[in-house]
Amino acid sequence: MIDSGADHCRRxxxxxxxxxxLDLLMGCIGGSPIPTFVIDRNHRLIYWNRALEELxxxxxxxVIGTDQHWRAFYSSRxxxxxxxxxxxxxxxxxxxxxxxxxxSALIEDAYEATDFFPELGDNGRWLRFTAALLRAPQxxxxxxxxxxxxxxxxxxxxxxxxxxxxxxxxxxRERTLELGRTNEVLQRTTDQxxxxxxxxxxxxxxxxxxxGYEITFVSNSVTEITGYHPSDFTDNRHFWQxxxxxxxxxxxxxxxxxxxxxxxxxxxxxFRAADQTYRWFSDFWRxxxxxxxxxxxxxxxxxxxxxxxxxxxxNELRLxxxxxxxxxxxxxxxxxxxxxxINNPVSFISYNIxxxxxxxxxxxxxxxxxxxxxxxxxxxxxSPEEVLDNMSQIIQAFKIAxxxxxxxxxxxxxxxxxxxxxxxxxxxxxxxxxxxxVIVGAQVRKTVSLIEERLADDLPxxxxxxxxxxxxxxxxxxxxxxxxxEDRKGKxxxxxxxxxxxDAVMIAVExxxxxxxxxxxxxxxxxxxxxxxxxxGTGLGLSISYGLIREHGGTIGVLSRPQWxxxxxxxLPVEGKQLPRLQPRLLLIDADASFLKDLQTHFVAAxxxxxxxxxxxxGIVRFLDETPEVDWVIVAADLQTLAGEEVIAxxxxxxxxxxxxxxxxxxQDRRRCLPSASPPTFTVVKPFAMEELVKLIExxxxxxx
Numbered sequence: 001m002i003d004s005g006a007d008h009c010r011r012x013x014x015x016x017x018x019x020x021x022l023d024l025l026m027g028c029i030g031g032s033p034i035p036t037f038v039i040d041r042n043h044r045l046i047y048w049n050r051a052l053e054e055l056x057x058x059x060x061x062x063v064i065g066t067d068q069h070w071r072a073f074y075s076s077r078x079x080x081x082x083x084x085x086x087x088x089x090x091x092x093x094x095x096x097x098x099x100x101x102x103x104s105a106l107i108e109d110a111y112e113a114t115d116f117f118p119e120l121g122d123n124g125r126w127l128r129f130t131a132a133l134l135r136a137p138q139x140x141x142x143x144x145x146x147x148x149x150x151x152x153x154x155x156x157x158x159x160x161x162x163x164x165x166x167x168x169x170x171x172x173r174e175r176t177l178e179l180g181r182t183n184e185v186l187q188r189t190t191d192q193x194x195x196x197x198x199x200x201x202x203x204x205x206x207x208x209x210x211x212g213y214e215i216t217f218v219s220n221s222v223t224e225i226t227g228y229h230p231s232d233f234t235d236n237r238h239f240w241q242x243x244x245x246x247x248x249x250x251x252x253x254x255x256x257x258x259x260x261x262x263x264x265x266x267x268x269x270x271f272r273a274a275d276q277t278y279r280w281f282s283d284f285w286r287x288x289x290x291x292x293x294x295x296x297x298x299x300x301x302x303x304x305x306x307x308x309x310x311x312x313x314x315n316e317l318r319l320x321x322x323x324x325x326x327x328x329x330x331x332x333x334x335x336x337x338x339x340x341x342i343n344n345p346v347s348f349i350s351y352n353i354x355x356x357x358x359x360x361x362x363x364x365x366x367x368x369x370x371x372x373x374x375x376x377x378x379x380x381x382x383s384p385e386e387v388l389d390n391m392s393q394i395i396q397a398f399k400i401a402x403x404x405x406x407x408x409x410x411x412x413x414x415x416x417x418x419x420x421x422x423x424x425x426x427x428x429x430x431x432x433x434x435x436x437x438v439i440v441g442a443q444v445r446k447t448v449s450l451i452e453e454r455l456a457d458d459l460p461x462x463x464x465x466x467x468x469x470x471x472x473x474x475x476x477x478x479x480x481x482x483x484x485x486e487d488r489k490g491k492x493x494x495x496x497x498x499x500x501x502x503d504a505v506m507i508a509v510e511x512x513x514x515x516x517x518x519x520x521x522x523x524x525x526x527x528x529x530x531x532x533x534x535x536x537g538t539g540l541g542l543s544i545s546y547g548l549i550r551e552h553g554g555t556i557g558v559l560s561r562p563q564w565x566x567x568x569x570x571x572l573p574v575e576g577k578q579l580p581r582l583q584p585r586l587l588l589i590d591a592d593a594s595f596l597k598d599l600q601t602h603f604v605a606a607x608x609x610x611x612x613x614x615x616x617x618x619g620i621v622r623f624l625d626e627t628p629e630v631d632w633v634i635v636a637a638d639l640q641t642l643a644g645e646e647v648i649a650x651x652x653x654x655x656x657x658x659x660x661x662x663x664x665x666x667x668q669d670r671r672r673c674l675p676s677a678s679p680p681t682f683t684v685v686k687p688f689a690m691e692e693l694v695k696l697i698e699x700x701x702x703x704x705x
Contacts, residue, residue: 032049032204035054039082039146041141045064045065055150075119085131114128125150130146204221205302208298212237215240226273241253263286275594277597279306281304284303357399360392424463425464429507433473435470439470439474444481444492447489449489451493453494471544472570477492483511483565503573504574510566510567512565516562518700521558524542549570557703558703583605584705587607591610592636596608599690611641617642618650631703635647635663663688667684668683
């Protein structure tokens with residue numbers, strides 16, 4: 001069949017365009033930092049990019065056109081993941097990869113796996129690899145593409161973290177496997193490469209390497225990650241720059257301008273998605289000279305690492321909690337040894353002081369009437385009565401000091417002891433509190449004008465030792481009583497509540513005493529740390545209480561503000577349950593949903609409340625009642641249906657110790673014009689850098705759990 005002249009002309013116009021597109025796409029993939037190879041339906045290698053040459057030390061010329069691609073990964077011939085897909089042998093994947101593979105949730109006919117390859121490099125390499133079928137538009141299989149990522153350093157970091165804490169590392173690995181599946185699919189020569197770029201779960205892009213760094217290509221996966229269409233980036237030269245976070249914009253652009261003649265570059269920044277939330281992007285790029293292109297291009301990828309950064313911050317917080325627990329455990333062992341070593345000589349002293357006193361009481365009357373004793377005293381300018389009185393006082397001082405040392409040793413033993421042998425019983429928490437009030441109530445009421453009891457009815461039972469929990473409550477009440485200033489009567493509030501989401505009973509002892517600064521809070525549970533050393537404090541009460549609550553599988557925390565008071569919170573698992581790990585939380589309140597999401601990306605485990613009606617004010621107070629881990633409330637000044645000052649006032653009436661931040665563009669003027677009886681702890685003018693808010697909270701201090 002002879003083509004018409006019109007068809008011939010059309011093909012002449014289209015073929016150069018197809019070749020140009022092919023060259024551009026081949027350059028993109030060839031310059032991609034992702035190692036990639038492609039095989040046809042006969043398992044012959046048709047593509048082997050530069051990144052894979054560097055990884056495997058095998059040049060493309062050695063293997064293109066052969067079925068020898070296995071040499072890069074294995075010491076003997078065996079199928080790669082791409083081979084199994086081309087052969088239609090999906091059922092054989094478990095035979096070769098065991099449980100190391102998963103089916104891709106993003107791409108049809110694609111599988112992902114992670115494995116260690118001892119033949120790569122000097123000591124072997126860990127690789128994450130993805131394989132997918134390449135199909136013609138009509139459906140038949142053309143071949144398969146396999147992309148690889150070197151995750152050796154990440155694996156080493158995960159193994160180091162595993163040694164610190166198995167549970168923590170397992171969760172990090174699980175979430176890491178869910179993030180950044182950056183290796184996707186190639187398809188046929190022109191259409192194959194185009195489809196690959198469009199279907200990767202990372203965003204591939206190119207931009208001019210000079211001038212304004214205009215973006216010239218963005219893969220279709222950008223829509224899934226950001227909600228924007230690729231044309232939004234290519235049609236508007238300022239689109240990408242305008243959506244960078246204001247705090248990151250200058251740094252990201254300056255980093256882009258540092259691009260030199262070769263090598264790879266990396267930068268992390270926040271990018272505003274179509275839903276107006278900020279996502280953390282990890283941006284990798286390298287300069288590439290495109291075939292027949294007059295100017296160089298930058299070829300790169302964007303990877304969404306928002307979740308990974310959140311997990312990292314959470315892990316850092318938990319690591320500090322683990323360190324504190326291990327420190328107290330080790331200290332308990334040291335304390336037990338010290339107590340044992342001191343106990344024997346102190347017992348000897350305590351036993352002999354009564355004998356010394358008895359001997360002195362026998363000798364003293366004789367000395368009093370003895371002339372030589374009187375003359376000896378006179379020569380030293382002393383009277384016999386003065387000497388006898390001083391000796392009696394010294395013996396009494398010995399007795400007092402010996403008793404006090406014995407009390408300290410008893411406290412040390414109590415601190416280091418973990419008595420699991422005695423049987424625990426089902427207990428009613430409210431009965432424990434009433435028992436403690438019977439014991440210490442009279443003493444506490446000397447400095448306290450009111451002991452308010454907010455004891456919830458029908459609390460589920462907990463399992464433990466009645467006397468030990470009674471000892472903890474009594475110690476907290478005594479501490480609250482001793483924290484009251486001498487010039488005023490204070491108030492103590494005892495609260496019990498069942499927290500279904502934790503399967504735990506909470507006991508809170510809150511006072512209106514002097515409160516504690518951050519430095520004191522950092523050491524409040526350390527043995528021998530006391531602010532009442534001059535008045536006889538040993539610094540063991542809270543240390544012992546900490547150990548007793550831990551013995552019951554619970555957690556004790558403290559929230560305090562100088563001059564406002566303190567709140568000690570005890571969380572005990574209900575019978576038959578286990579208490580989850582607790583950490584301080586923030587409550588973020590705004591009527592702007594996008595800004596709330598932006599705030600949440602900067603704080604671990606922060607709760608967000610989107611204001612919809614004035615009734616939300618009461619709902620917020622109930623939420624705080626049920627979520628005692630919250631220690632800061634961050635509130636927008638303008639909540640549309642009510643003012644932020646109203647929310648803070650409602651929170652302060654119920655929870656006066658919570659720190660609060662009021663933010664808004666005119667927050668300073670509002671505070672001057674509308675003075676509140678319950679002002680916020682801090683005010684922040686909007687817009688503000690998130691890092692400044694984070695620093696403010698960290699420097700002021702958090703609830704210790």
